[in-house]
């Protein structure tokens with residue numbers, strides 16, 4: 001009875017967070033072994049470099065950074081990078097890579113904006129790759145990103161285009177969205193107050209599903225917080 005009650009009371013968001021933390025902690029050590037992930041990270045980083053006027057003094061935050069596959073490629077173009085994620089296991093892998101490479105302009109922090117307030121500091125760039133589909137209320141997250149940016153700061157968000165659920169399949173826990181409609185994403189950026197909104201295809205992932213080759217495009221949506 002007690003466990004039945006607690007299962008009903010635990011809010012869906014907390015359940016999703018717990019599923020994601022456990023899953024990504026468990027697979028953190030093997031995350032970088034996949035060429036599919038490093039190819040996608042390179043394509044997303046290249047798309048951000050092409051779309052956003054990065055400056056070498058910028059203070060940037062990556063949300064849902066995982067092991068830093070995207071962030072470490074952008075670091076040479078930035079002044080400082082705060083790498084944040086829900087999963088301490090993913091961040092530990094990233095910290096070890098940064099330590100081994102002697103990188104100093106990078107910091108890691110456990111951060112989950114679905115249950116914690118945004119940090120006080122302001123950023124010139126907030127970017128994220130393949131984390132949005134784990135977040136139930138993406139419109140609220142985009143609005144939080146807007147509040148965390150300095151005037152003139154940029155947001156750059158990469159994730160799956162809307163798909164039929166076959167990308168992850170039925171057995172992967174912690175997935176809140178089967179990708180996104182591009183008009184809905186740009187609508188959330190507009191509603192949050194962003195200008196100069198753009199969206200383009202950054203990459204296409206190919207996977208075999210049910211005996212046939214499937215294509216899953218990845219968008220990169222960008223926007224700028226206006227100057228006062």
Ligand SMILES: C[S@@+](CC[C@H](N)C(=O)[O-])C[C@H]1O[C@@H](n2cnc3c(N)ncnc32)[C@H](O)[C@@H]1O
Nearest residue numbers: 020024064065066085086087112129130131134
């Ligand atoms: C599919 S992985 C992508 C990791 C990395 N961005 C990459 O491209 O390799 C999704 C990441 O989002 C993180 N994540 C899931 N839910 C989150 C949340 N509520 N807040 C912050 N990070 C979250 C996971 O821990 C995981 O590292």
